[in-house]
Amino acid sequence: MKNIPFAKGILVLAISSLLFFSGFGLSTFLLKNQVLETQNLQEDIKTDILGLEVEQDLLLQNPCKLSSLNRLSSSLADMESKISLLDTKSSPEIVEDIRKLHIILQIKHWQLVQTSVDECNSPYVPVFYFFSDEVCGDCEIQGLVLSSIKQKYPNVMIYNFNTDLDFSIINTMEQLYDVKGPVETPVIVIGSLTSVGLKDSATLLSLISQENRNFNRTVA
Numbered sequence: 001m002k003n004i005p006f007a008k009g010i011l012v013l014a015i016s017s018l019l020f021f022s023g024f025g026l027s028t029f030l031l032k033n034q035v036l037e038t039q040n041l042q043e044d045i046k047t048d049i050l051g052l053e054v055e056q057d058l059l060l061q062n063p064c065k066l067s068s069l070n071r072l073s074s075s076l077a078d079m080e081s082k083i084s085l086l087d088t089k090s091s092p093e094i095v096e097d098i099r100k101l102h103i104i105l106q107i108k109h110w111q112l113v114q115t116s117v118d119e120c121n122s123p124y125v126p127v128f129y130f131f132s133d134e135v136c137g138d139c140e141i142q143g144l145v146l147s148s149i150k151q152k153y154p155n156v157m158i159y160n161f162n163t164d165l166d167f168s169i170i171n172t173m174e175q176l177y178d179v180k181g182p183v184e185t186p187v188i189v190i191g192s193l194t195s196v197g198l199k200d201s202a203t204l205l206s207l208i209s210q211e212n213r214n215f216n217r218t219v220a
Contacts, residue, residue: 038089045082049101052076056108063112064120070154072109076102080160100167106159107169113157123217125208127158128173128189132182134164138198142186145201155215156208
């Protein structure tokens with residue numbers, strides 16, 4: 001009878017140890033999976049970047065291939081969503097480097113679009129959106145307004161420039177369009193027109209129409 005409490009103690013200890021090591025093993029397994037998922041996402045984004053870069057170089061041979069420009073614009077937007085997801089999983093340094101590559105691709109796409117407008121009379125309207133995640137309270141709302149415009153009017157080519165980034169291309173764009181970053185209020189440049197402050201979709205569509213009245217024309 002005296003051995004019963006001792007046996008119970010051994011059983012309790014065994015069960016506790018089993019639960020501890022099971023939990024430890026599960027945590028390690030989940031952590032490894034998370035790391036692997038993050039690495040896969042990083043590689044996926046890098047592959048997308050390389051692919052888009054090659055596609056844009058190919059389109060330089062024929063900037064009047066309008067449907068391809070629209071498809072590339074959608075791919076850039078999809079990549080931006082992936083980068084935002086990566087932002088919650090990876091180190092800030094890695095995410096910042098990828099964001100810079102994305103900005104380079106945006107600039108190259110804009111150059112293609114502008115060539116298409118000048119040489120092919122395409123209905124596109126480039127829109128530069130300067131924002132800040134850190135000091136601009138209205139920028140998130142303005143981003144949603146621009147996204148809704150893009151969904152309805154695919155020919156409106158929106159290029160997002162985060163003025164929080166310390167990047168020479170961002171600095172050059174700021175100098176070209178007289179923008180002082182980090183911006184405390186949304187700044188939108190449409191052709192020769194600059195809009196400062198939060199604007200609704202009707203106001204922005206009016207500015208876009210002034211730049212190109214055919215912006216809502218269907219692209220074949």
